[in-house]
Amino acid sequence: MNLVLRREGAVVFYTPDVEKYGSIYSAPVFYNPAMEKNRTLSVLLLKTYGEKGLVVCEPLSGTGVRGIRYAVESGVVGKLILNDISKEAVELIKKNLEINGVDAEVYNEDANALLHKLKDSCDVVDIDPFGSPAPFIHGAFRALKEEGLICATATDTAVLVGRYPRKCLRRYGSVIVKTPFYIEIGLRNLLGYIARVAAAEDYKITPLMSYWEGHYFRVCAYAARGARDADDNFHHIAYIKYERGVRKILHAQSEGSSGPLWVGPLGDPLIINKMSEIGPYQDFLKILAEEYSISAPWFYRLPEFAAGGKSPTLKEAVGVLRAAGIYAVKTHMAPDGFKADGEYGEVLMAFKRYISSAHSLQ
Numbered sequence: 001m002n003l004v005l006r007r008e009g010a011v012v013f014y015t016p017d018v019e020k021y022g023s024i025y026s027a028p029v030f031y032n033p034a035m036e037k038n039r040t041l042s043v044l045l046l047k048t049y050g051e052k053g054l055v056v057c058e059p060l061s062g063t064g065v066r067g068i069r070y071a072v073e074s075g076v077v078g079k080l081i082l083n084d085i086s087k088e089a090v091e092l093i094k095k096n097l098e099i100n101g102v103d104a105e106v107y108n109e110d111a112n113a114l115l116h117k118l119k120d121s122c123d124v125v126d127i128d129p130f131g132s133p134a135p136f137i138h139g140a141f142r143a144l145k146e147e148g149l150i151c152a153t154a155t156d157t158a159v160l161v162g163r164y165p166r167k168c169l170r171r172y173g174s175v176i177v178k179t180p181f182y183i184e185i186g187l188r189n190l191l192g193y194i195a196r197v198a199a200a201e202d203y204k205i206t207p208l209m210s211y212w213e214g215h216y217f218r219v220c221a222y223a224a225r226g227a228r229d230a231d232d233n234f235h236h237i238a239y240i241k242y243e244r245g246v247r248k249i250l251h252a253q254s255e256g257s258s259g260p261l262w263v264g265p266l267g268d269p270l271i272i273n274k275m276s277e278i279g280p281y282q283d284f285l286k287i288l289a290e291e292y293s294i295s296a297p298w299f300y301r302l303p304e305f306a307a308g309g310k311s312p313t314l315k316e317a318v319g320v321l322r323a324a325g326i327y328a329v330k331t332h333m334a335p336d337g338f339k340a341d342g343e344y345g346e347v348l349m350a351f352k353r354y355i356s357s358a359h360s361l362q
Contacts, residue, residue, distance in 0.1 A: 001028055001088060008036055009043065009069050013096040029089045030130055031063045037281060038128075038153060038218055039066050043073045044275040045209055045220055046124065049149060050076030054123040057081040057143060059111035059136065064093035064104075066128060071102045080104035081122070083114050115139030126151040132159065134171050137194055141201035144223060150198075150205070151220040154190050160217060161186035162258070176258045179242040181298045183212050183333040188240075188297060190217050191262035195233040204229040209275075210266040211288060212333050236264030240297060245344045247298045263297040290329040294339040302336040305351045312351065314338060324350035 002020040006013055016027035024032055046054075054076050058067040061082040071077045082093050082104050090108045097104055107114050115125070116139055125140040125148070127133040133152040140150055154160060159167050161183065162176025169175060172193045179185060187210055198205045198221075205221040212218075239250040239259030250257055269289040276285035302311040312320060314330060318338055321328035326342035340347055 001092070003092075006033075008033075008065060009040060010073050011065065011068050011096075011100050013063055013065050013068065013100070014092060015063050015065075029063055029084075029086060029092050031065065034215070035128075035153075037213065038216065039069055040279065041209070041218075041275070041281060041285075042066065042126065042151060042220070043069050044279040045151075045271070046070055046074040046076060046149070047278065048271055048274045049208065049222075050074060050124075052076050053078030055079045055081070055121060055145075056124040056126070057083075057115075057118060057122045058126045058128065059083045059114050059139075060127065060129050061093055062089055062128075064089075064096045066126065067104065068096055068100050068102050070124075070126075071104070072100060081107070081118070083107040083109055083111060085110055111136055112139040115143040118143040120145055122148060124149040124151070128153045130155065132156045132171055133190075134193060137197045138201065141198060141203055141223065144203070144225075147222070147224040149208075149220060150194065150223050152190070152194060152218075154217045154219075155215055157186055157212075157215065157217060160189045162189075174258070174260055175253070177242070177256055179240075179258070179298075180301045180304060181242075181247075181333070181337070184297070184299055184331075185240065185258055185261065187212055187217050187219075187266070187333075188261040188263065189258075191219055191221075191266070192237055192260050194219060194221065195237060195262050196260070198223055199230045199233040202227045202230045204232050206268070207262075207264070207266055208268045208271050209288070236262055238263045242298075245304055245348070247296075247344060249297065261297070265292060265295075267292045269293050284332065287330055287332045291331055291339055294327065294329060294341055296339060296341060299331045299333060299337045299339045300344070300347060301334055302338075305348060307352075307355055312354065316354075317351070320354045321347060321350055324353070326350060 002017040003014040004017040015031040021027040122143045203223040207221045209220045239257040241248045241257040269292045272289040276282045318328045328340040331337040
């Protein structure tokens, strides 16, 4: 294998030399440098969430960089379990563990087979596949102790936002209708699936961090076992209907609705704020923390409120709404998007009054 030495965070590690193989997808072991932010934020979350001595499992390890960064940078890993079905990946994982002085149990097994073997033994299970995490979520909960952290990355974003309806129904058990806020629908689709699997495995989940970045969705949730508490997941499962700007939460499927989706909180603002105090991506984390304080499971986009082909800037829009008594913040999910604790009609009226007063001053 043709290798090159890289650095990410506090670790150095070997990856296949992309120049030799043509692309990251042609390399014998997969490593995506574009996921550095994902891995860094995950390290910050574990550092904020964790107590020392955690058993951390990454059943789809690739080069092993995520798990190694957890061990080196978080300060809370007591036991690291890495696995990949590829023998070449396992060889590379062992090499990368050695150069970073990290101990780990390394397996060369099918991810689900390993997760079932690890039943009730892990504090953290991080599912980071190439594509959908759906086939591994049941196994992740089986490997978890009475309580712990479940993390999942999904790169099949087109499926989650409903671009491939049959595959979405087959993989996630959901029907998705196109909306201007389709990114949030996709994120809540993934969370809804995880919540339903959690309930089937007798776990209640509480999302700590959920977000979208270009080519993937990322979810990290605290999970606690208990059949009665697991029923609480369904308090946050519903359908969302969009028509002529209006958004509605429905508790049963109807024509033109999307779901079942998670309509509860996307994360914990307190944890996100703590993360921003100890690491990079502070501006991004600040946006997330503000978003998580809004209960509405959707966002608005400026073109929805344009008048005469014009609409306020995002900064103006947030200011106008706050002045009208409607709490509003930017969203990370669209450059022209904002979240607001107000119905569409209230938001529309606030903008109309603003535009009217602006014209009267001219």
